[in-house]
Amino acid sequence: MERTGRRTAVLAALTAAALFAAPAVASAAPAPSTIEVSDTSLHAGDTFTVTEQLYNPTDFTVTGAKAAVYAKEKPIVDLVDLVSCAGTIGCDQYLSSYRGGVGDLGAGESRTVTFTLRVKEDVTAGQFTLQHQFAGDNYAFGVEDGPAVTITAAPKADVKVALTATPRAGLVARVDYVITVSNTGPASATGVRVTANAGTGRTITSVTGCTRSGTSLSCAIGTLAPGASATAKFSSEGGFFAWGAFTATAQRAASTPADPAAANDTASKKCTAYTGLYVNC
Numbered sequence: 001m002e003r004t005g006r007r008t009a010v011l012a013a014l015t016a017a018a019l020f021a022a023p024a025v026a027s028a029a030p031a032p033s034t035i036e037v038s039d040t041s042l043h044a045g046d047t048f049t050v051t052e053q054l055y056n057p058t059d060f061t062v063t064g065a066k067a068a069v070y071a072k073e074k075p076i077v078d079l080v081d082l083v084s085c086a087g088t089i090g091c092d093q094y095l096s097s098y099r100g101g102v103g104d105l106g107a108g109e110s111r112t113v114t115f116t117l118r119v120k121e122d123v124t125a126g127q128f129t130l131q132h133q134f135a136g137d138n139y140a141f142g143v144e145d146g147p148a149v150t151i152t153a154a155p156k157a158d159v160k161v162a163l164t165a166t167p168r169a170g171l172v173a174r175v176d177y178v179i180t181v182s183n184t185g186p187a188s189a190t191g192v193r194v195t196a197n198a199g200t201g202r203t204i205t206s207v208t209g210c211t212r213s214g215t216s217l218s219c220a221i222g223t224l225a226p227g228a229s230a231t232a233k234f235s236s237e238g239g240f241f242a243w244g245a246f247t248a249t250a251q252r253a254a255s256t257p258a259d260p261a262a263a264n265d266t267a268s269k270k271c272t273a274y275t276g277l278y279v280n281c
Helices: 001-022
Strands: 034-039 041-043 045-054 062-071 080-084 090-094 097-105 110-119 126-133 145-153 157-168 174-186 189-197 204-207 211-212 215-223 231-237 244-256 266-274 277-281
Touching: 034 126, 034 145, 041 045, 045 062, 045 097, 062 110, 090 110, 097 110, 110 244, 157 189, 157 244, 157 266, 157 277, 174 189, 174 244, 174 266, 189 231, 211 266, 215 231
Parallel strands: 041 145
Antiparallel strands: 034 045, 045 110, 062 097, 062 126, 080 110, 090 097, 126 145, 157 174, 174 231, 189 215, 189 244, 204 231, 211 215, 244 266, 266 277
């Protein structure tokens, strides 16, 4: 028993010595440049951010250090516009890249640059690979591939405006108008607003679904699903001695997303007053 115990103690001591003698595993140093993207699935017109982390792994100072972002398949400047940079002392386009300067970066130091970018409205749908680089005046690291970004066609909603006019005879003839606003899609339309005007020499006497300012109207339609429509109404008079032609108009003033067909955004109706008693449209 005594010999067995002595052997166990020796083995334990040897094991402990081996553990203490084992060299420590060094942790890997950060890469010179890494990036994170706020969103990799985008539409034309969308805004997103690219955050680039710079680290100087050398034993010397990199002067004029800059974070650079590229696109692998084509110049990034053809795909997105630079909105702003955070964490830089200078930010602009340089050839086929966007760069944000951070000044001199000493050995072992790091900096973070955040680019805010907006996808161009006319960009072709597809996929591109973001690339990044730590570049300096006296030294530049290699260009590295980042995540792939997919751009899909922006949703569109075609808002159509129509206007009808119905004359009403009387002591002072009036015209009743109906503005019909419809969404032919394919996406839902939000924030739909239409403006209207009664025409020269006319006085708006009543409104439904609009607010009035002189002879002009602003009609907040709101949201229209694909295939849906809404109406607003107003009436106008020209007075007892009114005479001659006048034209009322209605047009889309705002809607989201983009409207692909401007030709149907405006409607008008021409009428003629024959004294204040009779109007023909």
